[in-house]
Amino acid sequence: MTVNATYYAGGTGYTPADMMQRDADWISPGVLSSGDLVVAQTATASMNITVSGAAQGQTGGNAWLPNGYRVFNDSLATLGISAADTTNPRIDLVVIVIDTTVNPYVPQLKVIKGTAAASPSVPALPTGFVGIALAQVRVNANATSITSANITDVRAIAGLVSQFGGEKIASSLSELNNDRIYNCGSTSGTNAYTITNSDITAYADGLTVRVKIGNSSTGASTLNINGLGAKTILDTLGNPIVSGGLKAGLPYHLCYNGTNFIVLGKGGGGDATAAQILLGKKATVDSGQVTGTLDLTNLVTGNIKSGVKINGVSGKASVVDTSDALATAAQILSGASAYVNGIKIDGTIPLMGDEEFAGWRRASLGIASVDGRIHLAIPDGYYNGAGNNGLQGVFYDDANFNAGNILNGVTIAGLTGSATIETLGGHSSASGTFVLTTGDYTVQSVTLSFVPTVVIVYYQSSWSGAKTIWASTFGGTTSSLRDTSTPGTSRATLTVNSNVVSLKLDTSQFGATYSWVAIKI
Structure with missing residues (x-):
């Protein structure tokens, strides 16, 4: 048995297979990004497709193939699609591969033609080709062009192989992608x-x-x-x-x-203005940060109307609405004050005190007096009824207003008169009639309000037309009334007894109406 090692100190050399195996151990097949080796229709739909490309290291044409092959397509490539079947559709497979059936190996972009069928399948890579699928192209029966709708992207993104933590990293990357x-x-x-x-x-x-x-x-x-x-x-x-x-x-x-x-992450919000935010406080609203200018320094009990509560502060009992008050200075006592529509007003009405008579003030005559009424003009001021005997008012002086100028028994404005006709410079008098009936010797009398000094009785004779007059003497009490036509005949007797004057017939046939006048001289 032989144990081999690669990439160790003292090693004599490494083959491409060593490097490819290292990459294959760590990197799973796939394009480097979603922008690499993108399959698309041609600018004008045709029976061709394009595959994106770019210089190595730039997004557009990079991929890792199985077994550690690293490939890239350096420019946009155009690949042809075989003519469509006249009866059934098929699915072609677009791939990037290494052809290992030739030596040296050849990297290439290739369209693997599928088999037409009512339900076509995706073709497999031919033997000897190592690569990855980029897209499936559905070629419908009798199709004359390929559009984006016929192309299905099947690219995988290269990553780490699962046995070396690729699954964990892929999961983490997936989570990161989700976030x-x-x-x-x-x-x-x-x-x-x-x-x-x-x-x-x-x-x-x-x-x-x-x-x-x-x-x-x-x-x-x-x-x-x-x-x-x-x-x-x-x-x-x-x-x-x-x-x-x-x-x-x-x-x-x-x-x-x-x-x-x-x-996300929007701080605050709303439509408040600086004037609606407390002085010196800051808030973030829709228009940005705002510094408040609302000054509530004067929000104290004494500035709030009774019965009203503002921001938790109750009004003062003495603070009331005076907007409906109508008083003027001339309607308020001097020394007193009142508030009218929020303004303090000092009164100017004088308090009327004593003037010669406790609690009473002197008045003057107003417009001309009429029968039964005297018009007085009273001084402006307040009369509180605290004068003499709890009464207060006005008085008017007139030297002629006295009992001696008022007829005895007559009361004017509470003053009873004592004047008589004599004290007023005149003479008391009275007059009347006695009706004496023929044959009636009854005495007829009248009581006067004074004791007369002269009584005159006369009558008009019905047959002679003569007027008979008798005048009493001062202090006289009785006298006979005689007709001037028959001086010797007494017709009636006049009696004056103090203030009682009486008359009776002396001769029965001389019944008549006798007139009398009594005078006190």
Whole structure:
């Protein structure tokens, strides 16, 4: 038995097989990236296909084949597809291989023609060829051209072989790929944003992209990737995007949740302004960071109306709404004040005190007095009723307003008069009639309000037309009434007893109406 070693100190040389075996031990077959050895239709569909290529080390044509072969296609290659069967379809296989049936071996791109059948199968690599499949091409019956719809990509991505940790690494890479953030560049449009990324072929829950917004949002927004359909963009809290919610020139991470794209990592949000944020406090809103200017220094009890609570501070009982008050200074007592519509007003109404008579003030005559009424003009001021005997008011002086100028027994404005006709410079008098009936000697009397000094009685004779007059003397008490036509005949007797005046017939046939006048001289 012989133990062999490769790549050890003191070794004398290594063959290509040693190097290929080393690579084959670690690297599984496949293209290096999704951009390598891409099979596509020709620019104008034909019975040819193209395979991408590029210089070694550049994406486009690189692959690892089984057994450690490393190959690359250095430029775009065109491969022909054999004519279609007239009855059944077939499947051709596009491969990159090493032909080991010749010496030296030949690397090549090759189309392996399949067999036409109602249900065609994929052909296998011929014996002696080592390689990998790139695409399957379905050649329909009577086809005259190959389109992208006829090409199925079957490339595998090269990696580490499973026995050397490839499965674990592949799993990790798969997880990383699932957590991959696809860089999609700048968006087009406003609100209805569109982007492209060839690595994204479908929307999947958890798909995350990085985009730079081309135009700021002006309202609710959507994102459409590669024409797969517009999906609503929501902010971190699941709310629709608002005007300014997405800023032009700024990058955003958007994650698809199976229904909508959600903005990730967005701090804060909302439409608050500086005037709505407490003074000196900072907040992040849709427009960015804002420093508050809302000053609540004066939010104290004394500045809040009674019965109102603002931000937890209750109003002061004495703080009331005075907007409906109408008082003026002339309606408020001097020395007192009131608030009207928020303004303090000092009163100017004087408090009327004593003037010659406790609690009373002097008035003046107003407009002309009329029967039964005196008009007085009273001084402006407040009369509180605390004067003499609890009364307060006004008075007016008039020297002629006295009892001596008011008729005895008459009361004017509470003052009872004592004046008589005599004290007023006149004479008391009274007058009346006595009706004496013929044959009736009854005495008729009248009581006067004074004691007369002169009583005059007269009558008009019905047959002679003569007027008979009798005048008493001062202090006289009785007298006979005589007709001037018959001086000797007494017709009636007049009696004056103090203030009682009486008259009776002396002769029965002299019944008549006798008039009398009494005078106090």
